[in-house]
Amino acid sequence: MSDAQTTLSDADIDAETEAAQVCSDDSLLSVRNLQTRFQTAGETVQAVDGVSFDIAEGEILGIVGESGCGKSVTSLSLMDIVPEPGEVHGGTVRFDGEDILTKSPEEKRQLRGNRVSMVFQEPAKALNPVFDIGWQVGEPLRVHENLTKSASRAKAVELMRRVGIPSPEERVDDYPHEFSGGMRQRAMLAMALACTPDLLIADEPTTALDVTIEAQILDLIQELNVQTSMSVLIVTHDLGVVAEVCDRVAVMYAGRVVEYGDVEDIFANPQHPYTKGLIDCVPDPTADEQSLEAISGTVPNLADTPEGCNFAPRCPHATDECRQIDPRMRAVGDDHYSACLWEDPS
Numbered sequence: 459m460s461d462a463q464t465t466l467s468d469a470d471i472d473a474e475t476e477a478a479q480v481c482s483d484d485s486l487l488s489v490r491n492l493q494t495r496f497q498t499a500g501e502t503v504q505a506v507d508g509v510s511f512d513i514a515e516g517e518i519l520g521i522v523g524e525s526g527c528g529k530s531v532t533s534l535s536l537m538d539i540v541p542e543p544g545e546v547h548g549g550t551v552r553f554d555g556e557d558i559l560t561k562s563p564e565e566k567r568q569l570r571g572n573r574v575s576m577v578f579q580e581p582a583k584a585l586n587p588v589f590d591i592g593w594q595v596g597e598p599l600r601v602h603e604n605l606t607k608s609a610s611r612a613k614a615v616e617l618m619r620r621v622g623i624p625s626p627e628e629r630v631d632d633y634p635h636e637f638s639g640g641m642r643q644r645a646m647l648a649m650a651l652a653c654t655p656d657l658l659i660a661d662e663p664t665t666a667l668d669v670t671i672e673a674q675i676l677d678l679i680q681e682l683n684v685q686t687s688m689s690v691l692i693v694t695h696d697l698g699v700v701a702e703v704c705d706r707v708a709v710m711y712a713g714r715v716v717e718y719g720d721v722e723d724i725f726a727n728p729q730h731p732y733t734k735g736l737i738d739c740v741p742d743p744t745a746d747e748q749s750l751e752a753i754s755g756t757v758p759n760l761a762d763t764p765e766g767c768n769f770a771p772r773c774p775h776a777t778d779e780c781r782q783i784d785p786r787m788r789a790v791g792d793d794h795y796s797a798c799l800w801e802d803p804s
């Protein structure tokens with residue numbers, strides 16, 4: 459990232475002050491005014507545009523939003539591993555009091571897979587087909603804790619048992635293609651847990667799985683969170699997943715967090731029209747008739763976002779002000795923030 463200090467405008471300073479007010483200090487991970495862009499020949503895509511949130515020790519935070527809102531780029535930005543031509547060009551990410559983005563590449567590598575682990579949607583792609591499962595689950599232990607091959611293998615069996623892989627002594631020699639999708643995701647979790655991380659970042663960890671397996675994996679993540687006080691960031695497009703496992707949620711729209719706070723409060727009392735729209739899209743299994751109100755329109759092109767509120771073109775309550783004024787995040791309740799100009803638009 460570049461030196462943001464030299465390029466801070468008044469608006470940036472406002473945003474930073476505001477971000478500081480939004481979040482508290484006693485957190486394991488503290489993200490402030492994060493900015494990530496992809497610069498190509500013709501255009502700049504501002505995929506993450508001033509995102510701030512906190513994750514306390516032992517907390518599970520969900521990031522939710524439609525496809526293309528910047529959820530995955532946000533999670534990659536936290537460890538500064540956004541692929542080229544992407545770059546984090548502003549903001550801070552403090553993990554346990556230290557700024558990750560200013561660390562050397564070697565220091566960042568030391569954190570990854572050790573104190574901070576990541577799992578992704580496609581375990582088939584993340585696992586290497588030419589190495590057996592035991593070798594891969596044990597890899598972080600060889601890299602970060604200098605365990606020998608045989609010690610890392612023994613520990614891999616233990617980890618595989620812990621994440622519910624049956625007969626781990628036998629399956630430790632299997633290759634990824636011999637595992638089902640659910641078992642591969644369990645293996646990924648085993649690998650992620652190898653060095654007992656303080657923070658697990660899980661990007662759509664259950665999207666590729668069927669609902670029964672999804673429920674089992676979510677249960678497992680919750681169980682590990684309770685047992686070890688591991689903090690978790692779950693990226694998902696599924697509000698059901700948020701309701702099921704998260705303590706707090708950040709709703710993202712077009713590169714920004716538009717609503718943030720306690721999950722129960724936000725589900726009971728959503729304030730931002732985008733959050734209301736997302737909630738209205740969730741089928742109600744108890745209702746006789748389903749009235750699914752999809753949010754009309756599409757996410758704006760992040761290389762050319764509208765003036766004023768990014769959501770205004772799709773918002774049923776948008777006024778002329780909304781099309782001119784960029785709304786700031788503000789407190790709308792205890793531990794509940796919304797970036798809409800209007801109080802309880804409905």
Ligand SMILES: Nc1ncnc2c1ncn2[C@@H]1O[C@H](COP(=O)(O)OP(=O)(O)OP(=O)(O)O)[C@@H](O)[C@H]1O
Pocket residue numbers: 496503505523524525526527528529530531532541542543544695760
């Ligand atoms: N490699 C890339 N090059 C250029 N732009 C990119 C790249 N990766 C992501 N983007 C831009 O960043 C935006 C946000 O992408 P991101 O993957 O974070 O979305 P998401 O919210 O995770 O969506 P999904 O639910 O589909 O995973 C995209 O809409 C795209 O414009």
Ligand code: NI
Pocket residue numbers: 529530531661
């Ligand atoms: Ni994504």
